Amino acid sequence: MQSLIIFEPENLAPFGPLTLLKSVAELRFGIYSNLERVARIFPEESIHLWVRPILLDTLSEKLENVQINQKAAADTIFLNAATPAWLYPSLIATLADQQNTAIIKDGVLLAAKPGVMIDFSPKFHRELAQLNPIECDLDNCPTTPNWIWNYLDLITPALDFDLSLWKAENNYLTKLPTHLSTLDERHIFIHNTAQIGRYVHLDASQGPIIIDEDAKISPFSSLEGPLYLGKLSSLKPSTSIRHSVVGQVCNLGGEIKNSIIHPYTNKSHAGFLGDSILGSWINLGAGTATSNLKNNYQPIRVSWDGNNYDTNRQFLGSVIGDHSKTAIGVRLNTGTFIGPFCNVFQADFPPRAIPSFSWGNGTHELDKAIGTAQRVLKRRNLSLSNPQEELIRALATDNTPFTHF
Numbered sequence: 230m231q232s233l234i235i236f237e238p239e240n241l242a243p244f245g246p247l248t249l250l251k252s253v254a255e256l257r258f259g260i261y262s263n264l265e266r267v268a269r270i271f272p273e274e275s276i277h278l279w280v281r282p283i284l285l286d287t288l289s290e291k292l293e294n295v296q297i298n299q300k301a302a303a304d305t306i307f308l309n310a311a312t313p314a315w316l317y318p319s320l321i322a323t324l325a326d327q328q329n330t331a332i333i334k335d336g337v338l339l340a341a342k343p344g345v346m347i348d349f350s351p352k353f354h355r356e357l358a359q360l361n362p363i364e365c366d367l368d369n370c371p372t373t374p375n376w377i378w379n380y381l382d383l384i385t386p387a388l389d390f391d392l393s394l395w396k397a398e399n400n401y402l403t404k405l406p407t408h409l410s411t412l413d414e415r416h417i418f419i420h421n422t423a424q425i426g427r428y429v430h431l432d433a434s435q436g437p438i439i440i441d442e443d444a445k446i447s448p449f450s451s452l453e454g455p456l457y458l459g460k461l462s463s464l465k466p467s468t469s470i471r472h473s474v475v476g477q478v479c480n481l482g483g484e485i486k487n488s489i490i491h492p493y494t495n496k497s498h499a500g501f502l503g504d505s506i507l508g509s510w511i512n513l514g515a516g517t518a519t520s521n522l523k524n525n526y527q528p529i530r531v532s533w534d535g536n537n538y539d540t541n542r543q544f545l546g547s548v549i550g551d552h553s554k555t556a557i558g559v560r561l562n563t564g565t566f567i568g569p570f571c572n573v574f575q576a577d578f579p580p581r582a583i584p585s586f587s588w589g590n591g592t593h594e595l596d597k598a599i600g601t602a603q604r605v606l607k608r609r610n611l612s613l614s615n616p617q618e619e620l621i622r623a624l625a626t627d628n629t630p631f632t633h634f
Contacts, residue, residue, distance in 0.1 A: 249551075282630070313387065320340040334364070388437055402418075442460045443460055458470075476509070487503060498516065510605055517561070531581070550568045
């Protein structure tokens, strides 16, 4: 049995507010997070995580069966957590007969095989970078997302890959209900326990539609693939959703397009959400709408972590961190980034870069922010643990340990 260490990139700032409270290995862009995907691709291997030390306690609590920041054995292969896991087998095959070797593409470390035991250290990236490099410049060489918005381009390949893994684990309908309106129903997969109302249209002509366990779709809704609707998630009446990934226990309504929504997030009312990525425990108020296209059709620039970035994208909505909320009627401009624990309620367009713990134009009091999080989790029969609360308090003090090793 070989050991695989899934390691976070050295600089997490380009992944925006989504990775301030979670590991990049936990980001979802298909049915599974990359960490869940690895466990299914390599069921016989020993899977480990190397992450920012600030996340150690909360991840150890959450991932009881995963060793985190432990010493690497001599036969260990290191794999970049931002790289889609379906590309790992080719990286491992390249390193099979190698020692003291790293695979690099465009200056990004994709994988490495030191061939010796290594202790975890916040400086381990530099140790791996000193190994003998293999410059990966072939056409079929894996591309690792360098920015949070790159994950929007992975929705289609992720769902195509994850579908076979999902089918092997789940019981799904072999014959669809006759009351459904469908296109290309051979690419529609509905869990046996899902509930679908009348006058629902499912169009899988552009990609598969996967509706998971105990999901609920209300009447008059329209779903277009590629699309995944997670366990216990629901669509309100007349919801329109296409080319998106929705985690578990989300309640959604209105129009949603080309977006990734992490578990336990609500957008229950009318309003457009397009080309956006939402973390967990978010609530978008009624009528909240995102702009995803500039009026001059120019590429979108974003601001985050005190820097400006060219996305080279024509379409990009909002990226919102965990536990943030918007009031009714909020209008989010193109390329808006919102940190965790924000309450956005400005009458005019809010800023396009909203730092963590913002309350309108002021500051969200820390104890009140934590109190709200406790109440929100309680609604789902969950609670905020001591390590989670300590992590939130640390983020409010200094975000540097959250963005860099």
